[in-house]
Amino acid sequence: MSFPGKATTASKSSGYDDVDHDPVTSVLANGDIPRFDDCMDADERVITALGYKQEFKREFSLWTTFCVSFAVLGLLPSFASTMYYGMGYAGTAGMVWGWIIAMVFIQCVAMSMAELCSAMPTSGGLYYAAAVLAPPGYGPYAAWITGWSNWIGQITAAPSVDYALAAMILAAGSIQNPDYTPTSWQTYLLTTFILVIHAGISSMPTKWVARFNSWGSTFNMFALVAVIIAIPAGTTNSPKFTPSNDVWGTIANMTDYPDGVAVLMTFVSVIWTMSGYDSPFHLSEECSNANIASPRAIVMTSGVGGLMGWFLQLVVAYTVIDIDEVLNSDLGQPWASYLFQVMSRKAALAILALTIICGFSMGQGCMVAASRVTYAYARDDCFPLSRYWKRVSSVTKTPVNAVILNAVLGVLMCLLLFAGDVAIGALFSIGAIAQFVAFAIPIAIRVFFVGDRFRRGPWHLGPFGPWIGALGVGFVLLMVPILCLPADTGSNLTPELMNWTCLVWGGPMIAVTVWWVVDARKWFKGPKVNVEHALYEDVIIGVGDDQEQTGATLADASVDTSGSSSPKR
Structure with a gap:
């Protein structure tokens, strides 16, 4: 600068x-x-150089930013929510091999994203990076597609987490009272109630939100460690553990595809669980020393989360007795079914309670991150009525209107549960595919098209950056069609068993593409500069x-x- x-x-x-x-x-x-201005500090000068005014208070540190993103991962509730996919497609071998293989490539994506974040620490995140790095003339379209895909993934995160949380709460109630069977309406109303609470917390001043998420994330970490220790110690199995040959070597293929494809299909669990590490990017305008702290938080989240998540996979793989019973239990929640299969009633209820508390913290982190994305895109007039969604409350200094919009959309999306388990399950797959497509677009542009237009920030990958980015992009290209596959094919495939991800994610993406061709290209020019600036021609x-x-x-x-x-x- x-x-x-x-x-x-x-x-x-x-x-x-x-x-x-x-x-x-x-x-x-x-x-x-x-x-x-002479009174600007280092962070304000960086955001001003990116073309934006400093509008938030920078009350997030490296630790509290990491706490929000780790809370968004919510490893324990995430695993509980997606256990059906990880275990249900390829059994225990799919779980343990699938997680570790996927994590290698996910780490490539995370490190490449961190490099972009260091050079462009703004709430627009991937959207801003795609706009700046795209070849001349293509910036607005790259930003448009990246922004909408990222936004779709962000706004489905809190509803999917809160739906799974509501299902766990009602499953616990069913365990306590065997005569009680939860209904779809009860699940929907409880999900709505949780979304409203999360919206209220996300509208508080930044300092309060940071403190709440710091407590929640700290609890998440302790609870995860406690569960990883408690399950092997408290299992009532005899023998206590499944032999390693069975855990690692036997793929229980429950799909109509070859074993290798079945293992790839288990990646949806890993990808959905690990899709929250972009949160520090979106919180960078509220973070102190953002061009160093935010990329570090991204890598910390992906690395620590990936390792601890794999330990949890191992614990479950070595202790589960009957996978079929876990997946098809009358409780309607595989994690609860698993706990009661391998532990005493009191111990199972205690771990289920920990999972519920962690799930609440996770849903809160998702709501915060999504609201910042909505605000950033509205600031650049991406949405209808953007002038309302980009307002920052004069009282709390947070984007309250964006929070309310996300909460309302979440309540509407949860109506999918009345169409059946497969329909509501699409929220999980949408989050996975939408986020990773958005992650890959600016990374691919940086690797294959950017030339000398990318100037590295203080956190970077050196000469390995393009190679690491290429591995991450290749992984995403492989996984996009895999995430759209149904488990059954041919005569076994019914509308109830269809994977509707390609429709529920692809439909809106086709719609915004048509919108671009018909109208948006005429007025949308990418990130809108809102600072005073002067053009210097130097000779x-x-x-x-x-x-x-x-x-x-x-x-x-x-x-x-x-x-x-x-x-x-």
Whole structure:
């Protein structure tokens, strides 16, 4: 970055250097320098260089940012919610092998995302990165597709988590009272109630939200460790553990596909569980020292979460007795069924209670992250009525309207449960596929198209960046069709057993693509700069062995990502 008033040489990339800051890769065109105030701190200058005003209080630290993203992972409730997919497609071998294989590639995606975050620490996250890095003229379309896919994944996260949480609460009630059978309406109303509570907490001041998520995430970590220790110690199985040959070597293929495809299908559990590590990117405008702390939080979340999640997989794989009974129990919740299969009633209820508390914290983290994404995209007028959704409350200094919008959409999406288990289950697959497509687009652009237009931030992967990014993109390309496969084929496939992910995610994506072609391309130009800035044209004039550098200030410029920058008149 460069300060107004100083003569500078325009860089080939959209990035700026000065003695105070590491580089950023900005939507502002070459040489277009924002106006800095002397009172700005380092973080405010970075966000200003990216083209945005500082509107939030920076009350998140590395730890509290990590806590939010780890809460969004919610390993214990996530595993409980997606146990049907991890165990139900390929048995225990699919669980243990599937998790560790998928995690290698997921870590590649996470590290590549962290590199982008360090260069562009803004709430728009992947959407902003796609706009800036896309080839000239394609920035708005890249931002449009990335933003909508990411947003769809974000807004389905809290409803899917809260639905699973409501199902666990009612399953616990059914265990306590065997005569009680939960109805769809009861599950829906309880899910709605939880969503409303989460919306209320997410609308509080940033400091309160950070504190709440810090407590919740800390509890999540302790609860996960406690469960990993308690299940092997408290199992009532005889023998206590399943032989390793059976756990690792026998693929119980419960699909109509070859064993290898069945193992790949188990990845939906890993991908959905691990899709929350982008949260630090979206919270970067509320984080102190964001271009270092936020990417570190991304990598910490993915690394710690992946390792601890695999330990949980191992514990369950070595102790489960009858997979069929777990998946088809009358309780309607595989995690609860598993606990009562391997532990005493009191111990099972205690672990189920821990899972419920962790699930509440996870749903809260999802609501916070989604509201920041909605705010960031509304700030750039991506949505109808964006002027309402981008408002920041003058009281709490948080995007309350965006929170309310997400909560209302979540309540409406949960109506899918009245169409059956497969329909509501689509929320989980949508979250997985939508998020990873959004993750892959800017990474693919950075790896294959960016040339010298990407300027690394202080956290980067060095010369390995493109190679690591290519592995992550390849993994996503492989998994997109796999995530859309139904478990059954041919005459075994019925509408009730169909995987509707391709329709429920693909339908909205086709709709926004048509919207783009018909209308949006005429007015949507990508991230909208909302700071005062000046365009500097710098000329280096050679005079013998000496050089004289001069700078000329142009008028305040209007900037878009279609490859042009023109002075206002």
